[in-house]
C-alpha cells in the first residue's frame with residue numbers, strides 16, 4: 001500500500017516510510033492510495049474471529065509487505081493486550097469502554113501500534129536516532145510516553161499546554177524520564193500543535209535530526225483506531241438491529257478511522273460526531289461551511305480542538321461531497337453544563353460513572369436517536385477515558401470518590417519532571433542543545 005500527501009506535492013511512500021515521516025514533506029497528511037474492501041464472508045462471520053485476528057485482517061492490507069505477517073501478528077498481540085468491554089446502559093444504548101489500557105485512554109491502541117511499527121522500522125534499517133515530537137491536549141502525551149518508554153533508538157519530546165491538562169494526565173506525561181521529555185508550554189493546545197508543525201519544516205532542525213510526529217495524523221495511530229469499530233460491531237448486544245456509533249471527537253482521528261472501516265464494508269448505519277463547544281465540525285455538518293476557530297478550554301479537554309487535523313481526511317473519504325458525508329455522519333456539540341448534567345443522568349439512571357468525554361458522546365447519541373427512529377436503531381457510545389483521569393470534575397459532579405485503578409498506582413507519587421517553554425524559539429533552542 002502506498003500513501004500520498006493530501007497536499008499533492010510530495011511523492012508517495014510505503015507504510016513504514018509514512019509512519020516514520022508522520023507528515024509528508026509538503027506538510028500534507030498521508031492518505032492511502034486505495035481503501036481495500038473486506039469480504040462479505042469475513043463481516044458475516046466476524047464473531048468467530050478473535051480481536052487479534054480481526055485486527056490482522058483489517059490492518060494487513062494497509063501495511064502491505066512492509067512488515068512480515070508473523071511480526072505484524074506479534075505487534076497486534078502486544079497492541080491489543082487489554083479488554084474492550086461493552087456495558088449496556090439501557091435497552092437501546094451501550095458504551096464501549098476503550099480506556100482499559102496502560103494510560104487509561106483510548107489513545108493507547110494507536111500509540112502502542114505506532115511504537116511497535118517504528119521499533120521494527122528501526123531494527124531493519126540502522127539510522128540516526130529518531131526524535132518524536134508530539135503536541136498533546138491531554139491524553140496523547142501519556143499514551144505516547146507509555147508506548148515509547150525505553151524503546152531503543154527513539155527519543156520522545158512532548159509539548160503540553162500549561163495548566164490545561166488534568167492532574168493525572170500531567171503525572172503520566174511528566175514522571176517517566178528516561179527517553180521521555182515533557183515540555184510545559186505557556187499557551188493552548190493549538191499553540192503546541194503549531195510549534196510542532198513549525199519544527200517539521202524548519203531546515204535547521206530537520207538537517208540536524210530525524211524528526212517525526214506521533215499525533216493522530218500519523219497513519220499508524222490513525223488506522224489502528226479502526227479496531228474499535230470492528231470490536232463494537234462484533235460484540236454489539238443486539239445484532240438484529242442497525243448499529244449507530246457516537247464518537248467523542250477532538251482532532252477527529254478516531255471518527256475518521258471509523259469512516260475508513262465503514263468504507264471497507266463494516267455495516268455501521270450512522271456515525272455521530274460528538275463534541276464540546278469546540279464545534280467546527282458539527283457546525284460544518286449543519287451549514288456546509290467549515291470555519292476553524294481558536295480552541296476553547298472545557299472539562300472534556302482532550303477534545304479542545306478548534307481546527308481538527310483529520311477533517312481533511314474525512315472530506316477526502318467522501319470525495320469532498322458534503323451530501324454524501326451528511327448521509328453517514330451527524331454532529332452535535334454540548335456545553336460543560338450539559339456534560340455535567342449527562343454525567344449525573346448516566347449515574348442516576350444506570351449507576352454508571354462516565355468521564356466528561358464519554359458523557360459528551362452519550363449526549364450526541366441520545367440527540368441522534370431522539371431525532372431518528374429510536375426503536376429501529378441500537379446505539380453504542382465510545383467511552384474514551386477512565387473517569388479517574390478527570391477525577392476533580394467527576395467527583396464533584398457526582399459527589400463520589402473514585403478509586404485509582406491499578407494502572408495509576410505507579411505514577412501518582414512520582415515527582416514531576418518538565419521544562420517550561422514559551423515560544424517556538426525556545427523549543428528550537430531546546431532541541432538543538434540537547
Ligand SMILES: *Cc1c(COP(=O)(O)O)cnc(C)c1O
Nearest residue numbers: 139250251252253254302384385
Ligand atoms: C484524544 C481524545 C479524544 C478525541 O479523539 P480524536 O481522535 O482526536 O477526535 C476524545 N476523548 C479522549 C479521552 C481523548 O483522549
